[in-house]
Amino acid sequence: MNLFSDIRALVIDALAEMSAEGVLPAGLDTAAVAVEPPRDLAHGDMATNAAMVLAKPAGMSPRTIADALAAKLVADARIMTAETAGPGFLNLRLAPGVWQDVVGAALAEQSEFGRSTLGQGARVNVEFVSANPTGPMHVGHVRGAVFGDALASLLGFVGYDVTREYYINDGGAQVDVLARSAYERYREANGLDPEIAEGLYPGDYLIPVGEALKAKYGTTLIDQPESVWLADIRVFATEAMMQMIRDDLAMLGVQMDVFSSEKALYGTGKIEAAIETLRGLDLIYSGKLEAPKGKQPEDWEEREQTLFRSTAYGDDQDRPVQKSDGSWTYFAPDIAYHYDKVTRGFDILIDILGADHGGYVKRLKAVVAALSGGKVPLDVKLTQLVKLWKNGEPFKMSKRAGTFVTLRDVVEQAGKDVTRFIMLTRKNDAALDFDFDKVLEQSKDNPVFYVQYAHARINSVIRKAGEAGIAADDATLAGANLDLLGHDAELALARKIAEWPRLVEIAARGHEPHRIAFYLYELASEFHGFWNRGNDDASLRFIQEGDAATSQAKIALARATGVVISAGLGILGVTPVEEMR
Numbered sequence: 001m002n003l004f005s006d007i008r009a010l011v012i013d014a015l016a017e018m019s020a021e022g023v024l025p026a027g028l029d030t031a032a033v034a035v036e037p038p039r040d041l042a043h044g045d046m047a048t049n050a051a052m053v054l055a056k057p058a059g060m061s062p063r064t065i066a067d068a069l070a071a072k073l074v075a076d077a078r079i080m081t082a083e084t085a086g087p088g089f090l091n092l093r094l095a096p097g098v099w100q101d102v103v104g105a106a107l108a109e110q111s112e113f114g115r116s117t118l119g120q121g122a123r124v125n126v127e128f129v130s131a132n133p134t135g136p137m138h139v140g141h142v143r144g145a146v147f148g149d150a151l152a153s154l155l156g157f158v159g160y161d162v163t164r165e166y167y168i169n170d171g172g173a174q175v176d177v178l179a180r181s182a183y184e185r186y187r188e189a190n191g192l193d194p195e196i197a198e199g200l201y202p203g204d205y206l207i208p209v210g211e212a213l214k215a216k217y218g219t220t221l222i223d224q225p226e227s228v229w230l231a232d233i234r235v236f237a238t239e240a241m242m243q244m245i246r247d248d249l250a251m252l253g254v255q256m257d258v259f260s261s262e263k264a265l266y267g268t269g270k271i272e273a274a275i276e277t278l279r280g281l282d283l284i285y286s287g288k289l290e291a292p293k294g295k296q297p298e299d300w301e302e303r304e305q306t307l308f309r310s311t312a313y314g315d316d317q318d319r320p321v322q323k324s325d326g327s328w329t330y331f332a333p334d335i336a337y338h339y340d341k342v343t344r345g346f347d348i349l350i351d352i353l354g355a356d357h358g359g360y361v362k363r364l365k366a367v368v369a370a371l372s373g374g375k376v377p378l379d380v381k382l383t384q385l386v387k388l389w390k391n392g393e394p395f396k397m398s399k400r401a402g403t404f405v406t407l408r409d410v411v412e413q414a415g416k417d418v419t420r421f422i423m424l425t426r427k428n429d430a431a432l433d434f435d436f437d438k439v440l441e442q443s444k445d446n447p448v449f450y451v452q453y454a455h456a457r458i459n460s461v462i463r464k465a466g467e468a469g470i471a472a473d474d475a476t477l478a479g480a481n482l483d484l485l486g487h488d489a490e491l492a493l494a495r496k497i498a499e500w501p502r503l504v505e506i507a508a509r510g511h512e513p514h515r516i517a518f519y520l521y522e523l524a525s526e527f528h529g530f531w532n533r534g535n536d537d538a539s540l541r542f543i544q545e546g547d548a549a550t551s552q553a554k555i556a557l558a559r560a561t562g563v564v565i566s567a568g569l570g571i572l573g574v575t576p577v578e579e580m581r
Contacts, residue, residue: 025057129145129249133175135206145407165257204402278370283308334364480553
């Protein structure tokens with residue numbers, strides 16, 4: 001049940017009747033007609049812009065349309081009043097039974113409440129994390145991992161067929177550096193002093209890799225030239241790092257469906273095929289780029305290169321795909337990788353990148369538009385930095401990582417659920433402060449505690465009902481007499497529950513899972529406020545002594561709130577708590 005969609009359908013039907021009666025011209029486009037909460041709740045329960053958007057094409061004043069529409073709408077039992085406001089907005093007040101029905105729908109639909117067919121089974125590829133396989137993931141990867149996983153869950157919740165994908169950057173020079181670093185730890189495992197030269201990875205995480213290499217090779221690689229061991233150790237160390245990354249993601253509750261390798265694009269003809277496809281579209285040519293604006297790099301020189309005509313798709317400049325010496329640029333395998341995703345039949349591509357990759361957005365969008373003939377949209381989401389604090393000071397780097405705070409450090413300090421929720425309390429492109437002290441405190445200022453506490457309180461109500469001999473199982477609550485919910489505070493909580501299906505669709509359309517976290521905090525606040533009012537007004541308490549019917553109606557309201565909280569936390573990848581200790 002999506003109440004806002006239902007009332008919008010009512011408005012659209014009323015407009016159709018007005019057209020049939022000659023009040024409005026026939027054939028008006030109603031796509032822009034919306035029904036949403038008013039900015040000021042004192043104005044009503046919902047508002048529609050129908051008169052505003054139809055006035056010009058109808059050649060009528062907004063107020064004339066609004067007044068006529070109001071007369072139609074109030075004929076429906078769900079609409080108590082319909083009042084024209086301002087230049088032509090129509091404010092609606094709904095009958096109490098509408099909100100009572102929302103509670104019933106949440107109880108009847110349970111985990112399906114708020115789901116929709118918005119996605120219609122369209123195939124979506126969400127590529128996220130994609131950290132270099134050269135060491136453990138850092139705190140920046142935490143945010144990208146949580147954002148990507150929550151977005152994938154959100155899209156799945158509204159009917160998309162979602163694939164979570166990790167792109168392994170194992171084709172560049174960094175994996176050679178990894179191999180050389182691992183070799184030094186292998187020497188260390190054999191009793192020699194490691195030579196961790198500048199540029200190598202110094203973290204302790206490679207010590208067990210060195211020990212594993214010793215177990216496999218013994219001393220046979222000691223004092224051997226790099227040409228003997230580099231290729232084998234590169235594969236061995238990359239696989240070890242990817243297993244570490246998988247383990248770290250599992251700690252965070254993230255499981256990928258697909259791991260794609262950059263290395264697998266080289267020497268297989270895939271890069272060449274992608275470039276030739278672009279060439280066939282007259283988008284590849286030989287040319288020279290202009291000098292970079294501002295201060296030029298000392299080694300810059302004008303030279304002939306193979307370029308992709310990305311300016312044809314809105315990029316700032318054309319992009320090199322092959323150097324003058326014939327080697328591929330970093331962009332070339334990215335082209336091949338995205339071509340591979342297009343050819344796999346995805347309808348929508350989403351890339352989640354760190355903020356430092358902002359310069360790649362236009363070129364990636366350009367190449368996907370070119371390779372898909374404009375049929376496959378690419379949405380690139382950038383995640384901003386996370387600043388860690390503890391005891392009022394910046395949280396120090398991890399010795400294990402060598403230079404940064406790891407994902408494992410964060411999860412071990414704060415826990416999976418707290419980490420995931422807090423990472424979604426800001427929009428992805430806004431910086432986020434993660435204070436270990438604040439995220440673990442039990443107060444209203446800690447959003448994850450506040451939401452979890454609401455869920456725990458709801459469960460405590462159900463337990464206490466059982467102790468009082470009042471049946472409060474879901475089957476019984478589904479049959480409760482919800483007409484007994486008539487207090488303004490009860491209906492206010494039901495109104496908040498009714499926003500859930502609409503909010504889910506808005507968040508999914510905008511690829512904004514943080515909206516779920518925001519809404520859950522608002523719902524929890526509404527519930528806690530209702531609970532506190534019960535301390536002063538006994539008639540609002542969930543358990544009414546000697547009145548099982550009224551108690552069950554009130555508990556049904558609490559349980560419906562819990563259904564939504566549980567669903568929202570599920571999208572965020574957070575486990576609802578049954579009780580607080």
